[in-house]
Amino acid sequence: MQASYPSSPIVSLSGVAKHYGKVAALQQVDFELFPGEVMGLFGHNGAGKTTIMKLILGIIPASDGMVKVFSQDPLSKQAFEARKQVGYLPENVSFYDQLTGREVLRYFARLKSVPKQAIEQLLEQVGLTHAMDRQVKTYSKGMRQRLGLAQAFLGSPKLLLLDEPTVGLDPIATQEFYASVDKLKSEGASIILCSHVLPGVEQHIDRALIISGGRLLAKGSLSELRQQAKLPVAIKTQGLNGALKQDARFTPYLIAPDQLLVPEQEKLAIIRQLVELDQLGDIRVEPADLERVYQHYLGQGTGASSPNASHQGGPTQ
Numbered sequence: 001m002q003a004s005y006p007s008s009p010i011v012s013l014s015g016v017a018k019h020y021g022k023v024a025a026l027q028q029v030d031f032e033l034f035p036g037e038v039m040g041l042f043g044h045n046g047a048g049k050t051t052i053m054k055l056i057l058g059i060i061p062a063s064d065g066m067v068k069v070f071s072q073d074p075l076s077k078q079a080f081e082a083r084k085q086v087g088y089l090p091e092n093v094s095f096y097d098q099l100t101g102r103e104v105l106r107y108f109a110r111l112k113s114v115p116k117q118a119i120e121q122l123l124e125q126v127g128l129t130h131a132m133d134r135q136v137k138t139y140s141k142g143m144r145q146r147l148g149l150a151q152a153f154l155g156s157p158k159l160l161l162l163d164e165p166t167v168g169l170d171p172i173a174t175q176e177f178y179a180s181v182d183k184l185k186s187e188g189a190s191i192i193l194c195s196h197v198l199p200g201v202e203q204h205i206d207r208a209l210i211i212s213g214g215r216l217l218a219k220g221s222l223s224e225l226r227q228q229a230k231l232p233v234a235i236k237t238q239g240l241n242g243a244l245k246q247d248a249r250f251t252p253y254l255i256a257p258d259q260l261l262v263p264e265q266e267k268l269a270i271i272r273q274l275v276e277l278d279q280l281g282d283i284r285v286e287p288a289d290l291e292r293v294y295q296h297y298l299g300q301g302t303g304a305s306s307p308n309a310s311h312q313g314g315p316t317q
C-alpha cells in the first residue's frame with residue numbers, strides 16, 4: 001500500500017529538461033520525493049538516471065524547468081548548509097587508495113562536519129571493522145562498495161542518492177544494505193535508489209520511476225504500475241498431476257503443466273474453478289514482479305510490444 005505524504009517534498013522536479021549540446025539527456029521530467037519515501041529510479045544505460053542525480057546534487061544546472069531540494073535551488077548559495085544533509089553514493093566509487101578505510105571516513109566526516117565518533121559504528125554497520133586500518137588499495141570491489149555506503153550514510157542524511165548501490169555486494173551484504181535502507185527510512189530519510197532493476201529491491205521501495213531516453217515512462221507504486229500495465233498474474237498449483245492440460249477452461253492460460261498465466265480481471269474466477277478440483281494440494285498466486293513491470297514499460301517506450309501483454313504469452317525473465 002502506498003504511504004500518504006502530507007508534508008512538503010524533499011525533492012521536486014517540474015518540467016525539467018537537460019541538454020548536453022545536442023544530446024537531450026532529459027525531457028519534461030516531473031516528480032516529487034517526500035520525507036521517509038524510498039523511490040527506485042530505473043532505466044537502462046544512458047536513460048538519464050545519473051543526470052537526475054547530478055541535478056539534485058546541484059552539480060549541473062537544468063536547461064529548462066525547476067529543481068528544488070529542501071525547497072531551495074540546489075545550485076544556490078543558500079543550499080550550501082542543506083547539502084550536508086545529503087548522502088551520495090556515486091556509480092563508480094573511488095577513494096584515495098593510500099588511505100585506510102577509517103581515514104577515508106574521517107576525511108568525509110570532516111567535510112560534512114560529522115563527529116568522528118560515528119565512524120567506527122558505521123564501519124561496523126557495513127562489515128568493515130576488521131579492515132578499517134588497512135589501506136583502501138588492499139580492498140576488494142565489494143569492500144570498496146561497502147566503504148562507499150558508509151561514506152553515503154555519514155551524518156544520518158535526510159536525503160540519500162544511491163547510484164547502483166548493490167553492484168559488487170554479495171547476497172549477505174546486499175541484505176545488510178537493504179536493512180540499512182529500511183532503518184534510515186524509518187528514521188525519516190528520503191532515498192533514491194538508482195539502477196537497472198536491482199535484485200530484491202521491490203520490498204524496499206514505495207514508488208518507482210521508469211525512465212528511458214530521458215523521458216519518464218511510468219511512475220507510481222508497484223501496485224499502481226501493475227494495475228496500469230494490466231499485467232497477467234501467475235497461478236501455480238500443486239497436486240493436479242497434469243489435470244490442467246485436460247481441462248478446456250484452463251488450457252488457454254497454461255504455461256507449464258502446473259502453472260497458469262491469467263489476466264488480472266479473470267484471476268478470481270479461475271481460482272474459484274481451481275479450488276473446486278479435488279486433487280488440488282496447494283495454490284500460489286504471484287503478481288508480476290518489478291522486472292516484468294519494468295520490461296513492460298520499456299517495451300512501450302520503444303514501441304515494441306511487450307511479451308507480457310497477452311495472457312497467452314509464456315513467462316518472461
Ligand SMILES: Nc1ncnc2c1ncn2[C@@H]1O[C@H](COP(=O)(O)OP(=O)(O)OP(=O)(O)O)[C@@H](O)[C@H]1O
Nearest residue numbers: 020023025043044045046047048049050051052091
Ligand atoms: N557530459 C556529458 N556530455 C554529453 N552527453 C552526456 C554527458 N553526460 C551524459 N550525457 C548523455 O546523456 C544521456 C544520459 O546519461 P546519464 O549518464 O544520465 O544516463 P544513466 O541513466 O545514468 O546511464 P548509466 O546507467 O549508463 O549510468 C546519455 O545519452 C549520455 O551519453
